[in-house]
Amino acid sequence: MAVAGPASAPRPAPRPQVHGSIVRRITGIAAGIALAAAAVWAQTNAMPYEERVSFLTTTGRIGQVVETNRYSVKVTSVSSALAVDTKNFSGQTLKVKAAYLFLLVNVSATTVRRPMDLSVSSPPVLLAADGRRYNPTDRVDQSLTLLSKRFQPGLWSSGVLAYEVPKNAVAGARFVFAPSAGAIPVDTSTPEAEIDLGLTPSAAAKLISHTPAYVSLVNKTP
DSSP: OOOOOOOOOOOOOOOOOOHHHHHHHHHHHHHHHHHHHHHHHHHHHHSOHHHHHTTTEEEEETTSOEEOSSEEEEEEEEEEEEEEEEEOTTOOEEEEEEEEEEEEEEEEEEESSSOEEOOSSSOOEEEOTTSOEEOOOTTSOGGGSGGGOEEBBTBOEEEEEEEEEOGGGTTTOEEEEOOOOTTOSOOTTOOEEEEEOOOOHHHHHHHHHTOOSOBOOTTOOO
């Protein structure tokens, strides 16, 4: 009579392989977010400039404090010059002549919560009436201008920005103060301030006709 051997123990059920599934799911979500951000960036930058920033822009006039949710800015005055200061590599101050005209915009600004620096690669610009955009001139040392300033919450810092422009760009020019959005390519919360400089055709003609030969920028950035 045959005797049955001991029954073999049941094998444990295989554990579900979830690690690879989770990784694939996370990778898919990340790729989807990246594609969505790229699509928004492409669509945003395909718009005309006026449409692209209209919902971000706070407007104002010279002499008025323009407030955004991140900073406040004010253009105190606008002047012109045929020559201004700069500095050489030794730190010596010397004059530099404009090929056209230096338009000098005196600006004060403060932040709401965090310190803020202006971006040299994307600085405040002068926007001409015909849509031309001018960066601050690179012929004036930044240490003499507002680009050397750090803005602190509750504290106002002031300085000048020098733009080298043709005379026909003065009438109707506006000042656009737009701090860098940082490393995030799509940051729809970054505000922009656009300030009317009051340069009507008659005001621009008067400014140009009374342009001094030289204006010192030394000690203009308290």
